[in-house]
Every structure is written in C-alpha cells, then in structure tokens.
Amino acid sequence: MADHVADHAGLGPLPPLFDTPQHWRPAALDTDTPHVARVYDYLLGGKDHFRTDRAAAELLLRANPYLRDACREQRDFLRRAVRHLAAEGVSQFVDIGTGLPAAPTAHQIARAVQPAARVAYVDNDPIVLSHARVLLTDGGPGTAFVEGDLREPEALLREPALRAVIDLGEPVAMVVTGLLHFLPDHEQPAKHVRTLMDACAPGSCLVLTHGASDLAVELARATSAAFRQAAIPCQARSRDEVLELVGELELAEPGLVPMAAWRPERNLTKTVRERQIAYGVVARKG
C-alpha cells in the first residue's frame, strides 16, 4: 500500500489508512474457541458472543443451573465493594479482567459517590478492550483502557495509559473479580497479586472474588469440570487457599465470605446461601 492514498477531489493527500503498523491492527476475531469474556457476557444476558461461546455456556449451565445467578451476584458484589470503597474515600480503581462492558461499570458506580473517581480498565483480551473503548465513552478523561495481563504485573503497572489516570502514590483499589480461578497454581496468582499490591500506596485495597472448592462442593466441582471440558482452565480454591492469595492484607468486614454474603443489601434465602460457589473479599494494605 502506498504511503498516501491518491489526492481525491483536490483534498490533498489523505492519511495512510491501510498501512498502519502491525500493532495497531484490530485483533483477529477468534470465533472457533470459547472466550471467557464472551461466555460470561452470554451468561449475563449480553449480546456479544458467538456459537462456540454459547455452546460452552450451555455446557456450564447443564453442570450448574445456577450459574447465571452466580454471574449476576458477582457483578453485584463488585458494585457493593466499589461503592463501599468510594464511600471510604478511595477515588482510584484498576479493574483487572474487566470483561465485556456490563452496567453499571466501575466508573459509574464509583462516580455516583466520588464524581472525580478515576478508573483504569485492564484486560488481556483485545476484543474486550475494543468493545470497552467504544461502549464506555461516558467515562471521559478519567478512564483508561489498557491491554494488560495480570501475570505481568510490573509491565501492567508501567503502562503509560494506566499511569495517566492512576497515581500509585495514592490509595488505589485493585479490583480482580472473576479472574484468579482461571490462573492455575503454576501461573503463580499469589505472586502476581503480591507484586501488584506491593507497588501500591498504603491504604490501597484488593477487591477479589474467587471460585470456591469448599462451599457448595458438588456444584463447584461440576462447574470447574465443565469449564475444563469447554477448554477454559479453571481452578476453584479452598478458603485457606484464597486467603493465601490475599496474603498479609487486612480483611475488611465481614472478611472472606461467600460472595453474596459480603455486605448484602437484603436477606439471603436458604437456596441462595446453599448454592454459593465463590468467595468475595475486600482487603486493605496497612
């Protein structure tokens, strides 16, 4: 492709639309394998998914008919936790493993309490980020969309786009919901979380949800097995194992509890309590 498109209608040389450097090209759309973000979008009732994602989601639903509720409860946990921290004075959030945009988003939640709150959205799936950039335009200059990987925390924290909205010298909430159970032990999730939190100022927080291996044991086992069958590696962890991910951070009330039971806004029915398959926790760096 020539450097410039021909001079049309006397407008002068047009910008080189088609010869952008390789790293600017949109990511190839892989529709043959299920992507976690698109499977999750389907489970939440969204519209950004393909046949393979729907097939994987249906497989998961056969293993755990409550999975849609669990996904909604995860979004609800994120909403309660971000709002709680914003009310406590935290005004910076890094939402790692953002997923396809699902309302209300972290900046909408935080800004309802702290109008100047700043949010960096991070995902390692370029498709997620291209959707987020298009759909979350209400965020304005206080939001950033960063292609990054939790398994490379130093590189993630060096990203200029993230640093443009997040000041690591001030308290920041690292929001990591629905992600760490996709990192098996050999990917060293505890080490990456520690690196992330070590880089943050005192008063910073970790917001975490994690698939549990010791709550509704049969449901949890069937769910993890179905994820693996759908070629999505998944490792649910016990309460003690999730506490290891939290490390030395101080647990905020009510501690590490089944996700829906973290500062709930209404009484939980027995059924809801008995089908919990994930923990939720907010923990603070002293």
Ligand SMILES: C[S@@+](CC[C@H](N)C(=O)[O-])C[C@H]1O[C@@H](n2cnc3c(N)ncnc32)[C@H](O)[C@@H]1O
């Ligand atoms: C189930 S979605 C969770 C979405 C959202 N955090 C929530 O709780 O509603 C998991 C997201 O994590 C992303 N993800 C998976 N592994 C990741 C990694 N190593 N680093 C960053 N993002 C990752 C996926 O692309 C997906 O968008």
